[in-house]
Amino acid sequence: MLRVLTAVPLLLALAPAAAPAANCAGADPAITSVIVKNVTTNGQVNTYHMIGTVTNLGSQRQPSNTLQFVDVYVNQVKRDDRGIPPLAPGQSYTFGYDWQRSTDAGAGTTTAHFVIRIVRGSDCNPSNGTNSVTF
Numbered sequence: 001m002l003r004v005l006t007a008v009p010l011l012l013a014l015a016p017a018a019a020p021a022a023n024c025a026g027a028d029p030a031i032t033s034v035i036v037k038n039v040t041t042n043g044q045v046n047t048y049h050m051i052g053t054v055t056n057l058g059s060q061r062q063p064s065n066t067l068q069f070v071d072v073y074v075n076q077v078k079r080d081d082r083g084i085p086p087l088a089p090g091q092s093y094t095f096g097y098d099w100q101r102s103t104d105a106g107a108g109t110t111t112a113h114f115v116i117r118i119v120r121g122s123d124c125n126p127s128n129g130t131n132s133v134t135f
Contacts, residue, residue: 028058
C-alpha cells in the first residue's frame with residue numbers, strides 16, 4: 001500500500017500538463033483580471049468601481065475589423081457590455097464598470113461575471129474569456 005501511495009504523486013508529476021494558451025495559433029483575448037478598485041458612498045448607495053483587463057495571450061494580432069465585447073452579468077443577469085479594441089500579441093486593454101447597491105447589502109452577496117463575446121474575429125482559446133468578482 002505504501003508503494004502505491006508513493007507512486008501516485010510520482011506518476012502525476014510525470015504526466016503531461018495541459019497545453020498552455022501560449023501555444024494558441026492565433027489571437028487569444030483573455031480576461032486576465034477583474035477587481036473592485038474602490039467603493040464610494042452617496043447616502044444609502046454604494047458604488048462599486050470595478051476594473052478589468054483583457055490581454056491577447058495568443059501569438060497573432062487581431063485583425064483591425066475585429067468586433068468584440070466584454071458582457072457584464074450581475075447575479076446571472078446580463079446588465080451591460082464594454083467594447084474591446086483589437087489587440088496585438090501581449091497587448092492589454094483596461095475597462096471599467098460601476099455597480100450600485102444599498103449600503104445595507106451584505107459583503108460577499110453580489111457577483112459580477114465578465115465574459116468575452118466576439119461578434120467578428122476569432123479566439124483560439126475561449127476557455128480563458130471569463131472572470132468574476134464577488135463583493
